Amino acid sequence: MAETHEWMFYEVMWRSKFRIDRGARLPLPWWVQQYFRNWSDSYDSGLFSSKEGAFASNANYRYWNMISVKDHHQESLVGQAGEIEPVYDNYTISFFVFDPNTKQVHLPQLAEASSLEQELEDGYLPVVVTRYRSPMGIEIQQSSIATTVGLRQRSVVLARLQARLSGSTSAQAWLCVCVSPIGATGFERHDKAGRKSSRLITVLEYLQSEQQVKINSTTWGPVFDKPPTQYGIYGNQSRSYNPEIYLDNSPFQDLITKGALNGQDLAQDYVAGLCTGVFAWSMQLTSTSTFSLNIQLPVDDYRDSDDLLELKAANPDDLEKNNRNFWTNKLNREGFQTSLPKKVKHLFDLFRICRANILMLSDNGQIHPGPTIYDSFWVRDSSVEGIACALSGDQNLAEEQFGNHYKKIFSLDRKTWGPVSLYGFFGGEHEKNDYEWDSNGQALWAIGRFDRIRGNGNNFGAGMFSPYVIEGARWLRDNRSSFGLLHSGWSAEHIGDKDKPHYWDDFWGLAGLWEAAKLAERIGVPAGEIWGAYDDLKRATADSIRWVLTEQRRRGFWETFIPTGPGDVGRLDSTMIGILAYFHPCRLYMGAKLGEDIDQACRITLETIWHHFIDGGFRHDSAWNCYGPYLTLQLAHAFLLIGDVERMDKCLSWSVNAAYAQVSRQDGNPQNQWQAVIGAWNEQHCYPIAKDFAEVPNRWWYMGDIPHGWACAEFMLLLRDILFFEADEDHNPQIYLAPGVMPHWLENGESIRVRNAPTIFGSNFGFELIYDSTAKRVEIQILQPPPNNVSYIYPCRFGDVRSVTVDGKSLPVTGNNVMLPAGTSRAVILYS
16 A cells, blocks of 8 residues: 555645646656556556556666765765756756746756757766756756765755856846755665665755755755845645645746746645745856855754855865766776777777776775665675775775775684575675575685786785685585585576575686685695585586486477576576576686586577577566566686587677667657666666667566666676686686787777786786788787786788798688687788
8 A cells, every 4th residue: 555655745746747647847847747648557566566566766767877985885876867866766956947927847857859968077987967958048057066065075966057158149047946855866764674765855945154955853954156136945834735836836837937046944834745946046147157056965964054155165066076087097097908999999988988987886995785775794795896896906805895895795603594504605695584594605716816817926815815715715615505506596687586596606616616726725724624525516517517407308399498596497597597507707617627528508598688588688488577687797708618609799789889888758859868878777778768668568567776886897897808807727827818809899900909908917918909901911019018927819800811820920720719829919901
C-alpha cells in the first residue's frame, strides 16, 4: 500500500502532465516524462509495496550525471535539465527563465530541439555544463562544480549561472531558481531492501538576511551570492489532501497569473512534504552585458554563523580554477596516459571520465559501486575497481582499499554463518546476508595482483600474507560442499538463484588461490598448502563441468554451453554469462588451467551467448529484463583475450554509445533528443532508453545505480588491454602490443602512444605504434621498457606480414602474430 506522500506525488505528477498537455508550463523532471511516455502499472512487488512507491523511487529510469570531490563521502547528482541534487534524497535546485512582460515561464525541462545541451567540461572533466537557449533569445549556462572550502576542506557544490543574449535585441527577464524535493534521481526511495530516505521537505524557509535557504529547519540549502529580486515559498498550510492544491498554490501558477511570487519566507507541508520555493533575479540584458549568479550548495556538515562566513568568503573564481587544476593534473599528467587517433580519441575521454568517477566514488579509500542505492562496500566490485585504479596510476587508493578496508571486513570469528565458518572469511554485511562466497577469491586475487603491480620489494603482499592471505586461502579449502564446490549463494546476482551453486564462485576461488600461491612463492614462504587447495578446487570444478556437459548431451541438447552451475543443467538462458569470469578477470584460459576440453567448452559457450543474448549489447532478461552494460564490457574483454576482435569491437561500440545515451522527447522526433547521460553506465540499461522506446517490456525491469563503478572499472581495464596486456607472467612473460586496435581506427600517418602505464611486472610501460598505409608499414617503438625478460607479441591486423625488422636486424616471419624478443627497442613490420 502506498504511503500518503507517495500517493500524493503520483497524483500531482499525473495532474501536472494533464495540464502540460493542455499548454501549462510545469517542470516535470526527465525521468517522470519517460514514465509518462509509456506508462505501465507493473512494478517489482518484491522490492516495492505499491506502484506509487516504485514511481516515487524512480525504479525505471535511473539516469543522471555525477560530480563530487575525490575521496569524500558524498556524491552530488545532476539531472538532464541541469537540476542539481547536492546530497542524494535531500533536495534539488533547478533554473528557468520568466518573462515578466508576457508572464511566460520558459523551462529547460520542456525545451524544444537544440535549445538544451549538456556536456562535461573539455569532454571529460567532472564539471557538468548545461546550456539552455530560451525562446526569449536568452541563453543560460550553468556550470555544476563539486569542490571544497576552508581549512577543513568541506565539500560544497558551486552552481555558476550566467545569462547572455543569444541575439542582439535587448531583453528584460527574470532568472529563476527553484528549490524542490522532486529531484534528478527521484522523489523518495522507499523499498523492501531497507532503503528509506527522508527527502520530504516539510518545512522550507528563506533567511533573507543570510541569503540562505533552510530545509526542514536544520539542513542547509542554497546560499546565494546576491539577494533575489523576488521570492516565494509554497507549501500546504491547510493540510489538504486534494492534489490540486499543489498546482493551484504554486510559484508557477503565481507567475503566469500574477506575474509575481507570494513573498512568503516560510512554508510547511506535513501531508506530502512537497514544499517548494522559487527565487528570482531581475535581468536587463544587452549585447554588451551579462548577468551572473553563484549559488553554493553545502554538502558536508555546516551549522553556524562562522560556517556561513567561511562559505561566503570563498571566491567562486578561485574555487572553479582550483577544481579544474586538480582534475586536469590528475587525469592528464598522473598515471596511465594514451594518445589515440582522431576516430577513437573519445575513448580516452571516456577512460578519464571513468577514472574520475571511481575516484569520486571512493569514500576515504573505500570504493563504492554507486552514489545512491549502491553507496556501500562490496568486496566483489571493489576488487575489480581497485585493480583498475592501480593499473591507471592511482595506487595509493588501491593500497588503502586492499591494505586497510579489506582488513576491516576480514573475520577471525569462529562462529558459523549458514553453511560456512566465518573464520578467514572476507565479507561484510552484503557478503554475509546474501551468501556471496565469491568474495574470498576476489580479495585474494586483488591482493596478489596489486602486489605484482607494486613491484619487488614493496612488502605489500608480505604484510598481508598472515593472517589475511593464508587464512583466506584456508577458508576456500575448508568451506566447500560435498561435491568440492563453493556453496550455494547469490554472489553477483546476475548469475542466477541464491539457492544454487555457481561456477562464478569457483572460478574466482581458483584465481584467488593461484595469486595467493604465487604471492607465497614471491615472498619465500611455503606455498604447498595453498597449491593443494587450488588443485583440489580445480579438480572439483573441472569434474563438475564435465558431468554437466555429459548430462546435457544425454538429455539431447545439441548446443554446447556451460550453465551458471551444476544445479542448472540445461538452463539455456542469460545467467550463463557468469562463465565470462573464466576469461576475464580470472584469466583461467591462460594455459587452459581446467583442461583443454573445459577451455573449448568455455569458448563455445561464448558462441552460444553471442547467438542467443546479443542484441547490440548483452540482454539479461532472466534477471533484469534490461541490457547489462558492464557484462557487455566483460564479454568484449573475453573476445579480446581469445583474439575475436571483430566481436570485441562490436561490443565496445555498443557500450560506448550506451555511455552517451540519447532519447527523443515524447514526439519521437530524432532531431529533438535528450542527452540522458554523459559518459556513464547504470548497472542496467533499460530497453526504452536504449532503443528510443521502440521496445518497452510488458513487465517491470530492474535498474541499479549510475555511474556504476564496476562498469567504469571494466571499461578502463578493457581499453588498457586493447592497447596492451601482459600474458603468461609466471612462465614466459610477454606483452601483447595493440592486440585490440582495429584497422579502421587509424588513418595514414596516425599513431597510438601509451606512456606511464603501470604493469603487473611492477614497472611502468610505454610504446608508440605508427601506421603508414601507403608503405603498408607499421613501426613500433618501445618508449618505457618492461623488465629484461619480457618479450612481445604484436598481432598485425592490417594484412599478412611480409617482413619483420627489429633494431635493424631481420627476423623470420612466423605468421601474423609477430614475435618480438625481449629487449626490443624498435620494430618495423611490412605487410601485404
